[in-house]
Amino acid sequence: MRHFLWLIDYTKDEIKEIIDLGFQIKKETKARVFKPYLKNWQLAMIFEKSSTRTRVSFEAGINQLGGNGIFLSSRDIQLGRGEPLKDTARVISRMVDMVMIRTFGQERLEEFAKYSKVPVINGLTDLCHPVQLLADLMTMIEFERFDFENPQKTTVAYVGDGNNMAHSWAIMAGLLGFNLRIATPEGYEIDDFIKEKALEFAKISGAKIEFLHNPALAVKDADVVTTDTWVSMGQEDEKEKRIKDFQGFKVTSELMALSNNAIFLHCLPAYRGYEVSEEVFEAHAQEIFQEAENRLHAQKGLMVWLGKQQKN
Incomplete structure (x- = not known):
């Protein structure tokens, strides 16, 4: 299983594969062709740090891929009330197929990924913004x-x-x-x-x-x-x-x-x-x-690529 926590974990060839997928799906989107690459997949979107583009691009993206986005802010889940991050990861990753997290500390993202049973995407941390x-x-x-x-x-x-x-x-x-x-x-x-x-x-x-x-x-x-x-x-x-x-x-x-x-x-x-x-x-x-628009298409390419790694 692969996560997308920062670019250090990826090779040039892997980045090209993701970008090529993004272009392919963008072309299909412009033609109003929406293939269910991730049919019925559930994407949990955890926002400890708010955003316009990240929220819209990931939620619209997973919907266009045939899945569903679940928006979760720290006000909505036990994460904001003192539950250990590793417990939240263990619970959420048993109920969804992929997780996107936008948070402050890179260490929080990495701890979540360590205990997650599904791919985790970095939607932004204070250290890096790979998407x-x-x-x-x-x-x-x-x-x-x-x-x-x-x-x-x-x-x-x-x-x-x-x-x-x-x-x-x-x-x-x-x-x-x-x-x-x-x-x-x-x-x-x-x-x-x-x-x-x-x-x-x-x-x-x-x-x-x-x-x-x-x-x-x-x-x-x-x-x-x-x-x-x-x-x-x-x-x-x-x-x-x-x-x-x-x-x-x-x-x-x-x-x-x-x-x-x-x-x-x-x-x-x-x-x-x-x-x-x-x-x-x-x-x-x-x-x-x-x-800004390419956030949508690049992230769709990324989610489909991670989905393929999961299936393999």
């Missing part, structure tokens, strides 16, 4: 900014906080072999363990991964520019300090002009005037909202 990277990768391919056969032709620039999105980009680059420059303010660099793993993978894939403090150097001749909010959920008390510390890291038209006619990606929600200007956001709205 978002599947959608981002699909979008890069659609806009002809990435090719599995020639990954080193692609350079991605990430500008902003060294958070779960930066971590996910680092691991994906290391695994697939595209070049990545991560520019963060001093004191907001990515986790050392993630950095080490990304560079370890890069030695094999041929990726060139750089960690910088200068957005202009990161964006220079990049094919893809991406960012994320400066103030994630749970960091509201740090808002004023973060806004001050991140001055100079807003993605503006002047910064984008340094790129190689790059597409711009944002996992949303976006706060115009902070991490990205209104002008850049609206100029690249097609890419951003296609990326």
Whole structure:
């Protein structure tokens, strides 16, 4: 049985299989063909951390695959009233076929998976956001900014906080072999363990991964520019300090002009005037909202892929 807890557990070939499935199912969806790949499967969706895109994409996705989504917040189940996580995992996984969890700590996700009898998907933790990277990768391919056969032709620039999105980009680059420059303010660099793993993978894939403090150097001749909010959920008390510390890291038209006619990606929600200007956001709205839609299709590909592993 396979879980999808973070990208470190996956190979380049496995990621390609998931992405290819996502494209196949997206094509069918656009033609209004809904094949029951997961007929009568039950997906438990546990939200300790709220979300718009994760909720809608997983629930619509499992429904379109012939299954059913069960929404569970920490207010609705014993998990929020002190029941040990391992007991919740033992109970829920005996009643459903797959579980998606969106939570704060990676360790909570991993503990749940340890005791689960069914595949567990990471819908986001503070450490990483792997399902978002599947959608981002699909979008890069659609806009002809990435090719599995020639990954080193692609350079991605990430500008902003060294958070779960930066971590996910680092691991994906290391695994697939595209070049990545991560520019963060001093004191907001990515986790050392993630950095080490990304560079370890890069030695094999041929990726060139750089960690910088200068957005202009990161964006220079990049094919893809991406960012994320400066103030994630749970960091509201740090808002004023973060806004001050991140001055100079807003993605503006002047910064984008340094790129190689790059597409711009944002996992949303976006706060115009902070991490990205209104002008850049609206100029690249097609890419951003296609990326958001691809959460649905990439996650359907992932669920079907995990379902196949379960059946095997």
